[in-house]
Amino acid sequence: MLIDIDPDSESPLYQQLHDQVVEAIADGTLQPGEALASVRQLAVQFGINSATVGKGYELLRHEGLVRTSRRSGSVIARGPADEQTPGFEPGWTARLRTLLAEAVAHGMADGAIRATTDSLLTEFAARRAERTSS
Amino acid sequence: MTPFVLVFAPVFTALFGLLFSSVVALRPPTLPLSVRVPQSHSADPVVLTAIRRFRWGLVVAWAVTAALTAVLAFTDVAPLAAVVPVLLYTALAILDLVLSRRLIIRAKREGNWFEGVPVRVSAQLTTPAYRHPPIIWPALAAIVLASATAVDVALYPSLPDPIAVHFDAAGDPDRFAAKSVWSVFGILMIGAAVVVLLSVISVFAARYAARTQSDDTAQQASLRTQVQRTLLTSMLSELAFVIALGISAIDLAQRLLPGARWTVAACAIGLVVLVMVVVIGNVARARVHLRPANVRDPEHSRPDAVDDDHHWKGGLLYVNRDDPALVVPRRFGLGWTFNLGRPGGIVITIALLLVIAGLVTSVILLAHGR
Numbered sequence: 001m002l003i004d005i006d007p008d009s010e011s012p013l014y015q016q017l018h019d020q021v022v023e024a025i026a027d028g029t030l031q032p033g034e035a036l037a038s039v040r041q042l043a044v045q046f047g048i049n050s051a052t053v054g055k056g057y058e059l060l061r062h063e064g065l066v067r068t069s070r071r072s073g074s075v076i077a078r079g080p081a082d083e084q085t086p087g088f089e090p091g092w093t094a095r096l097r098t099l100l101a102e103a104v105a106h107g108m109a110d111g112a113i114r115a116t117t118d119s120l121l122t123e124f125a126a127r128r129a130e131r132t133s134s
Numbered sequence: 135m136t137p138f139v140l141v142f143a144p145v146f147t148a149l150f151g152l153l154f155s156s157v158v159a160l161r162p163p164t165l166p167l168s169v170r171v172p173q174s175h176s177a178d179p180v181v182l183t184a185i186r187r188f189r190w191g192l193v194v195a196w197a198v199t200a201a202l203t204a205v206l207a208f209t210d211v212a213p214l215a216a217v218v219p220v221l222l223y224t225a226l227a228i229l230d231l232v233l234s235r236r237l238i239i240r241a242k243r244e245g246n247w248f249e250g251v252p253v254r255v256s257a258q259l260t261t262p263a264y265r266h267p268p269i270i271w272p273a274l275a276a277i278v279l280a281s282a283t284a285v286d287v288a289l290y291p292s293l294p295d296p297i298a299v300h301f302d303a304a305g306d307p308d309r310f311a312a313k314s315v316w317s318v319f320g321i322l323m324i325g326a327a328v329v330v331l332l333s334v335i336s337v338f339a340a341r342y343a344a345r346t347q348s349d350d351t352a353q354q355a356s357l358r359t360q361v362q363r364t365l366l367t368s369m370l371s372e373l374a375f376v377i378a379l380g381i382s383a384i385d386l387a388q389r390l391l392p393g394a395r396w397t398v399a400a401c402a403i404g405l406v407v408l409v410m411v412v413v414i415g416n417v418a419r420a421r422v423h424l425r426p427a428n429v430r431d432p433e434h435s436r437p438d439a440v441d442d443d444h445h446w447k448g449g450l451l452y453v454n455r456d457d458p459a460l461v462v463p464r465r466f467g468l469g470w471t472f473n474l475g476r477p478g479g480i481v482i483t484i485a486l487l488l489v490i491a492g493l494v495t496s497v498i499l500l501a502h503g504r
Contacts, residue, residue, distance in 0.1 A: 005257075131167055
């Protein structure tokens, strides 16, 4: 799987790495147990500082999406089919609240917000189904 | 003047030029002559003209060096005719590359090719599995060298003392050394060292971490990594075998046919030609396998890579202080190059240059009887 980092983006590089891994887990591109390149390998491939990549991995580990062991390196720790991560919802709801408020503040209609949310969720599910069938 | 001297440089430079010209097609279409261009300009008329000019430049350089060979061969410094033209050709080929790629660089700058083009830095999060290099060629190399050693051991008591260790351009022995383990088995030891060195490098080549081209799709990026790994590992291990074969042949020619004049030179030319055949054969195979990776599908558009030309001096040397990588894939040609923006890269490059200079000096000193 490819990670594309936009060097000119306002979003920090480690955040872009984190976000793409999360999306790939949601749409089934990355499966539980799948091995990831090491921090060093990825930094050398990108040609960016190891600390930046390390920060992205650390964030994913902290969220329980990636686990690292000395023997097998970093692997994807869970997938959409696994039981919901305990204690995950409050923090996520707070962030979602800000995102929704942003849409409302910019004049987006409630219906349009719901439609966008639905279409994104449908897209993730469709990609997952595509993976399992092929 | 000898046929060996007359033939060596033109044949070697022709094969070298063929190789230099064919590696152009090994690189992605967005890296013509080691210049980064966006996908929208990979078939720009300027790019096509520059590549054509580069190829014609190689032909002209060959003609110049062939003429020089012919001139040198008739002077009293005939042995130089085998070496000087090869060095001159290498220098001319690099100059040709630098001058030809300038055309593209200028057009890119003047036309603002990268303006408004979305660029990304990409990497493979899940890398293709590591595969061991083939064991068959180093094993065959060991068998060949062991057989030559066995023949030498059997012949050792009957070998003359002192023994001829160097031959002039006419094929006559011009230097002798006291019969010893070194003077008899030295050449096979060098062969064994080269085989070991190439096999070790091929193990590293199998772990080759490619830089991902942002304009490659995920499948194309994996294919590129695989083909480059296979190209390097199979080429290095086949070279180990060919070199073992050539060195054993040179050794046996000296031992079994001491009177024959051309055997050693013929084996040496054969070895050089075989080395080039292995290299060109592997490159040709890689070109075929890489073809799907160099096709751009407008339906699945990918972002372009960041314009990093300023880190590539002359398109050949890599200098980037902010890059943690010590070794990066070459942008033109095969294998890797060291990052000269890092202290480690500079130290290793200087050490390598010293080793090469030391080897060349010792070979010259040996050839002239110290």
